[in-house]
Amino acid sequence: MKQRLFILSTALLAALACAGAHPGDITNWLQAPASTTAVEVRHSFFLTLILIAPFLLAAEGLLLFVIFRFRAKPGREPAKFHENTRLEIAWTVAPALVLIVIAVSTYKLIESINYSPASDIQVEVTGQRFFWKYTYPEYGLTISDEPLVVPENKVVTLLGTSVDVIHSWWVPALGIKKDVLPGRITEAWFKARRGTYKGQCAELCGPLHAEMLIDVKVVSEDEFKSWIRSKQAELAVPSAAAPADSSAAKPADSTGTATGRQ
Numbered sequence: 001m002k003q004r005l006f007i008l009s010t011a012l013l014a015a016l017a018c019a020g021a022h023p024g025d026i027t028n029w030l031q032a033p034a035s036t037t038a039v040e041v042r043h044s045f046f047l048t049l050i051l052i053a054p055f056l057l058a059a060e061g062l063l064l065f066v067i068f069r070f071r072a073k074p075g076r077e078p079a080k081f082h083e084n085t086r087l088e089i090a091w092t093v094a095p096a097l098v099l100i101v102i103a104v105s106t107y108k109l110i111e112s113i114n115y116s117p118a119s120d121i122q123v124e125v126t127g128q129r130f131f132w133k134y135t136y137p138e139y140g141l142t143i144s145d146e147p148l149v150v151p152e153n154k155v156v157t158l159l160g161t162s163v164d165v166i167h168s169w170w171v172p173a174l175g176i177k178k179d180v181l182p183g184r185i186t187e188a189w190f191k192a193r194r195g196t197y198k199g200q201c202a203e204l205c206g207p208l209h210a211e212m213l214i215d216v217k218v219v220s221e222d223e224f225k226s227w228i229r230s231k232q233a234e235l236a237v238p239s240a241a242a243p244a245d246s247s248a249a250k251p252a253d254s255t256g257t258a259t260g261r262q
Ligand SMILES: [Cu+2]
Pocket: 167, 168, 201, 202, 203, 204, 205, 206, 209, 210, 212
């Protein structure tokens, strides 16, 4: 029994250690936060942990102390205690205060997650079995089944919907997990540092759900602009839709948008 426990706990520790070894892996536990939201979520996690851990330790410690100190022994009855008003008030008020602190900070965080600050760039995210489509309305650009490319340190607002069933756009490093539903538009936002982040559809949507992967490339503003230009040229987006530099864009097509896959 002891040996089995030892093996189990060693395996658990090894799993936790491995979890920190692959920053790009979406199954990674506690991967480095890459967006302002993810940083705040991480802070909230540690704040909550720090505030509640003493209660767990105090309760378990007291329990053990009482069990060993006051238990029945040969020739001795177990101790009996009844009522201690000050103690009862203390253990009611202290957790209540801590819960208020956790609740206020958590609701503030939820509000900042739910309400986007002034948006710098908007992307429409459409979930479809079994790929993602991204539309950049201000650039007249739509891409499918490709990485989402956005500029660093900009507020990116995502407006999500689905054309078939419920999907969920989930990128752990960005601290975002937002359901996209047919007939509705859901909103999410992030402001991220440079890097490539992986995610996945997090709502079971059919046989290829596990392959409905997400790649987000957060690049410098210049790289983003040149990526936009090259995509516009590749997909023959009308030059009027490119506010920055339209010289690379090909002549306008009739639809105003182009997609790699539909
Ligand atoms: Cu899915």
